[in-house]
Amino acid sequence: MEKEIPKVAKIGGYRHEGGAIYVGGWTSGGKREGIGHMLFPDGSRYDGYFTDGMFNGLGILTFADGAKYEGEFSEGWFHGYGVFWRADGMKHEGEFRGGKMWGLGMTTFKDGTNGFPKNEGFFQDCRLVRKKKCPEIVQKTQKISLMTKQLFDNDNM
Secondary structure (H helix, E strand, O other), X not given: OOOOOOXXXXXXXXXXXXXXXXXXXXXXXOOEEEEEEEEOOOOOEEEEEEEOXXXXXXXXXXXXXXXXXXXXXXXXXEEEEEEEEOOOOOEEEEEEEOOEEEEEEEEEOOOOOOOOOOOEEEEEOOXXXXXXXXXXXXXXXXXXXXXXXXXXXXXXX
């Protein structure tokens, strides 16, 4: 049985008890839905799609320390194709599952090296477990990242 997709009933903002601020769509049942923007008390920010109150679909999550993820989310997690940058300049382009690097991808470092084959291949639980070139996955990830930036670039909001 397919789950019925709630419709956005209204647009508005809300300051949560913990200090987080949300501006975007809401269902008639009071859940975040559709396009929204959430600012957390620590300075982290999410711009993207929500479903049933959670990050879901394309979005950008920028952390207070400067780390950033652009790509697909599912039920609040990095999930699907995306690009993650750590604050120290490390970048991972590839597949994510449940908030972790999981699947094909490539990790590069601030100096531009990827150490292939050391850091390109199949990742499981954030660790490289099988070396393999995966240019198609990296290219697909870059397209998803570009699409996400065009929709939700934090610098333009």
